[in-house]
Amino acid sequence: MSQIKLTIDNKTVQVAQGTSIVDAAKQIGVNIPTLCHMKLEHVGYENKPGGCRICVVELEGRKNLAPACKTICTEGMQVSTHTLRVINARRTVMELILSDHPAECLTCVKSGKCDLQTRAQELGIREIPYQGEQSKYKEDKSPAIIRDMDKCIMCRRCEMMCKQVQTVGCLSAINRGFESVVAPAFEMDLEKSTCTYCGQCVAVCPTGALSEIDNTRKVIAALVNPNKTVIVQTAPAVRAALGEEFGLEPGTLVTGKMVSALKKIGFDKVFDTDFAADLTIMEEGTELLNRLQKHLAGDKNVKLPILTSCCPGWVNFFETNYPDMLDVPSTAKSPQQMFGAIAKTYLAEQMKLKREDLVVVSVMPCLAKKYESQRKEFQVNGNPDVDLSITTRELSQMIKGANLNFNELHNEEFDNPMGESTGAGVIFANTGGVIEAAVRTAYELHTQKTLEKVDFHELRGFEGIRSATVDFDGFPLKIGIAHGLGHARQLLNEVKAGTSTFHAIEIMACPGGCIGGAGQPYHHGDTNILKQRAAAIYREDAGKAIRKSHQNPFIIKLYDEFLGEPCGEKAHKLLHTHYFDKKPKVK
Structure with missing residues (x-):
């Protein structure tokens, strides 16, 4: 040039x-x-x-x-x-x-x-010389996102993210002049629109016009309630970004300090969502192998490629845009919801607690997790598996509010039995991580051979759409990966048209995966920050003694004592879900 x-x-x-x-x-x-x-x-x-x-x-x-x-x-x-x-x-x-x-x-x-x-x-603005009428719009509170359009400056960053990057098309500029605003069509509420709650609009909003629902007050109320036992789970991506809120360099792993802070805040038990990620691999990996076996046996009705189902923003996207393909994704719940389901059954039994007396809080890099935890299919008699979900940013505010000097905290360990995890669980944070974790386990279950090389670098990277072929002892397993919903749409259109050659596809709604989730410290599109977070996740994986989900001793014990076999009757009841047609109906 x-x-x-x-x-x-x-x-x-x-x-x-x-x-x-x-x-x-x-x-x-x-x-x-x-x-x-x-x-x-x-x-x-x-x-x-x-x-x-x-x-x-x-x-x-x-x-x-x-x-x-x-x-x-x-x-x-x-x-x-x-x-x-x-x-x-x-x-x-x-x-x-x-x-x-x-x-x-x-x-x-x-x-x-x-x-x-x-x-x-x-600019040194200290007074406003222009006085006159101010815009007044209704406040829109959805299960995950608040729209306060009185604070909108019509920068249209959210519109670019929603339309061009995510291809959701929920937000656009409407009206003219003083009445102009960025909103869903016909100024409907987000909850009634095509919004997926991925939250990427919140991540780029320069003001407080778009923000997450703040659950910290409810969490504190639960913590001070003497009749409640409050436990917390932390997603893998949080540990690679939380330190940024306290002046540390992006990619600084703060796992031990995070655990220490949560215990000092007052949580009765601090667990790791990575444990549930290992559990997800047992279910999702088994489901993948079951479909592959049917495919290899000549079953023409088997649904391939199988699509991962860990990301609720992505789940919302396909329920809204591809309701005729609801039988294609894995039925496995997300790690957040698997954790909640096991906590409110197995763990509550171990702790001799009634389900309703156990409060499960999750710390997530994601806004869609707030919505996911409120879905009715994840409730038992109105009691949710996960009671409250907060973001990485919300956790940082709680730590600051507790007057803790985060950088001087000593490292502490997660509690057990739901705090033990493998390297496969932690890499769920990165784009490509879920399918890499699945391959590590599926390979050994399929071939009955030891997988010596567990680092699948061909599945890693930041390209929006990636593909790789993994040798399953002579069988070429074709894998597709997409992060960002715009890229997901491209792969889904191929699946719908019958031209996809993949056996399995991993999709994450947020660019970069969970490390770039809308609940993380703001990165303003800086790729280097995302790469540093991703590198930190792979460092934690490499440092783990066990790096394959099916070798987690607490996962093995859970199946032996409680669940039975992966994808068995009890496991399916607690750990699997179903999907709904959410495509807006034209009246």
């Missing part, structure tokens, strides 16, 4: 043709403030509607100011990014935006991490 030269703030820079002024300025360390602009390196998308006008710059020979995010560099261009004219224009724009924005910074969920707040501070 040909190069061009231009000058930015009297500094010469050479860039490729087609480069925006914002990106050119970054190359020489010049920061141009933005609000609507966002570059998502991990998915290859860029949001630049040019609507906010905070990024305006002055160009020699041009009368009006130019938005730096949308203006493409040209040969010899002379750019000034911080002249008095530019600063005055940015301040005026910011003052106008703030004049229609609630002054609720003290109580806003995004306070301290709000891009609008940060830009206002950078």
Whole structure:
């Protein structure tokens, strides 16, 4: 690609043709403030509607100011990014935006991490000279996400993520002028829309217009209730990101400190969702082998490829968009729900507790887990298997609220019997990890041979769609992997058309997998942060004494004492589920 030269703030820079002024300025360390602009390196998308006008710059020979995010560099261009004219224009724009924005910074969920707040501070805004009518919209509370559109600045980042990256198409700009807002069609509530609760819109929202349902108050209420025994499970992705909330580098493993913090907060038992991930592999892996055996025996009715079912955002997606394929995904519950089902039966029995007196809390990197835990099929007489789900961010707030110096906490171990896990369980956090864990176990169960090489590097990576063929002792097992719902749609369309050649497909709703979940510390599309988290997960896997799910001694004991055999009658009743047609009906 040909190069061009231009000058930015009297500094010469050479860039490729087609480069925006914002990106050119970054190359020489010049920061141009933005609000609507966002570059998502991990998915290859860029949001630049040019609507906010905070990024305006002055160009020699041009009368009006130019938005730096949308203006493409040209040969010899002379750019000034911080002249008095530019600063005055940015301040005026910011003052106008703030004049229609609630002054609720003290109580806003995004306070301290709000891009609008940060830009206002950078511009030295101390008063709003423009007074007038403010927008008033109804608050929309779904099981996982809150929409407070009084705080929307029409940056349309959420629309880009929902439409282009995830291809869900739930959010779009509607109405005109002062009444314009980003919302589902006909301004319906999220709960009635095609929303999957993946939460990626929340992850990119620059203000508090989109946020997760906060369950921390309910968790605290349970902890102080003397009649309740409160246990907690922590998802594998949390340990690789929680430290970022306390100033640690991305990818710093804080497993032991996290356990210590949870015990000091007051949880009666602290368990690892990795245990349930191992359990998931026993069920999902057995289901895969059962389908393969039928396929090899010539059964033309067997449903292949089998699709993983660990991700509730992805489950919502196929229930809404592919209701005619509900018999294709695995029926295995997610690790969160398997943990809850075993906790409210086997563990409650061990602890001599009534089901309703045991409160199960989960710490997840995901917003869809909040919705999943409320699904009626995961309840027994109205009592849920998982009572409350909180995000990594919510946990960090609880730790800070408890006045714990997280970085000085000593490492502690998970409790047993549901705290012991293998390396296969921990890699569920990464895209490709679920299917890699499944292959480690399925290979040995299928071939009755020891798998010496447990690291399947061909299943790892950050490409949106990946494929690999794994040699199952002479049988070529063809595997597909997709992360991000837009990529999932591509593979599903192939399955629907009958052109897919895969035997098994892993899908995760969030780019990067659970490490990039919408409940994690905000990464703002920085691929390096996601890669560092992923590397941390693989380090923990490599350091485990046992790295195959079927060798977890507590899993073996659970089947011997309680469940029977994988995919057996009792296991199927407790650990498997069914799916529903959620496609919106046209009246």
